[in-house]
Amino acid sequence: MKTLFIELPIATCDGEYLAHYSAKGLAELDSPIQDGLLMPKPAKNGRVISSQIRQWHRLTTAALNKMLDGKKPKALPPIDWSNKTEFQKSVWQVMLKISPGKTRSYGEIAAAVGRPRAVRAVGSACGSNPIPVLIPCHRVIAANKKIGGFGGGLERKRELLAREGVKI
């Protein structure tokens, strides 16, 4: 079956993100393209954007800007994580509960989902996080207070953390 995605851009102080919506909710959020590459504009194809998606997009935009401002979003759009494993969903749910300005280690996340030794798997889950920033994988660092990694570029991770007042 073919899932229909609606793609809408979000302008932020960090660049232009691109949100993908399915019928169930927000399915994916693309980071801004780095260094001079141009983000292709989503084709409209005469598609009608439903009022529901419009509302989700409003929530996503507000939440994203709050996050980038180092604050806690007061509401999130429904998230469509079909095709994701239970483990990944658990990991991301835990991450959503991390407050701005706070960090957790990969090990703590692993323990929180009941698999204290699955720390590397947690790292993998972060890497396949469909909604960077909104799911604050940047607040997850290594146990020895080192920065760890970040799919969207380590610099971005540092900057996001710095904006929330976190020192490494």
Add this chain to the structure above:
DNA sequence: AGCCAGTCTCGGA
């Protein structure tokens, strides 16, 4: 079977 965005331990500066 191989990859990994981790963590712990231990040995040498």
Add this chain to the structure above:
DNA sequence: TCCGAGACTGGCT
């Protein structure tokens, strides 16, 4: 005390 290498880990592709 502070790295770096190595062993071990568990879930994903």
